């Protein structure tokens with residue numbers, strides 16, 4: 525498979541347009557027509573990962589954290605040069621993979637045995653648009669189908685969502701036009717349907733093209749308006765339920781065991797070590813900024829990278845299980861998903877990976 529084809533596949537899982545504006549995702553080393561037959565999945569592209577990829581003849585690394593994050597003025601980094609020399613490409617799937625339904629937090633919820641009930645935050649890098657197009661009744665189904673295929677009409681866990689109203693459209697075709705209905709210079713009143721739908725910014729170009737390709741009019745009346753809210757399909761962090769409630773300390777032990785973490789840090793927020801927990805908020809990676817979103821909605825919040833003061837101020841019990849261990853589960857999930865597509869993949873082994881990231885002495 526070519527990298528360009530693989531990127532299309534990965535974009536279905538985690539559209540690059542969902543990444544936040546400060547992020548850097550997508551193809552970072554290599555060319556779209558390079559082959560991707562043997563893929564290594566990792567959270568980070570460290571020098572050890574580069575050496576491992578060269579030694580084991582991988583031709584693509586998919587990393588959660590961007591390999592190239594800050595802009596660079598020259599290509600003198602030995603790790604970049606080594607990868608380029610061996611024709612090993614790098615793709616980053618970062619905040620786009622954090623916010624999708626089958627992404628980082630979904631994998632974490634699965635490992636922790638949670639039944640997902642909601643999201644913590646609607647934050648993504650995408651803008652949501654309301655679209656509206658006027659169509660003659662005979663063409664409505666064909667046009668609606670085309671824009672749905674192009675990605676419009678997805679709202680949360682529903683797709684093909686639209687609103688249709690019978691309307692009367694008016695127009696007068698001016699000189700030089702080729703009207704589909706009526707004659708030049710004549711004021712027309714026609715039956716039309718207004719098709720309304722929602723579309724995420726990363727599908728907007730495809731939807732505009734679908735309208736241009738499938739609408740019978742020379743100049744369709746079509747409007748897009750940015751809305752204030754975001755698509756509930758995407759967002760950071762999840763809330764889920766345990767089958768059976770546990771004592772807070774027992775749950776902390778359970779998290780440590782399930783994530784294979786060397787330790788976890790528990791902040792009880794004065795709730796008592798034996799308080800019962802059943803509704804769990806989670807955010808893989810650095811979730812400190814979501815503590816306020818989890819407060820009042822869950823019995824405990826599991827994340828990584830919580831700083832001292834954020835912890836002290838938290839009114840919800842916290843389990844700090846580490847950035848690395850709360851995100852590692854997505855690699856196994858990606859591995860399974862890609863193997864189902866007959867793509868040769870493997871995960872950079874936990875023991876090799878964690879030594880680079882968490883040298884505990």
Ligand SMILES: [Zn+2]
Nearest residue numbers: 622628808809
């Ligand atoms: Zn992440």
Ligand SMILES: [Zn+2]
Nearest residue numbers: 809810847851
């Ligand atoms: Zn991360």
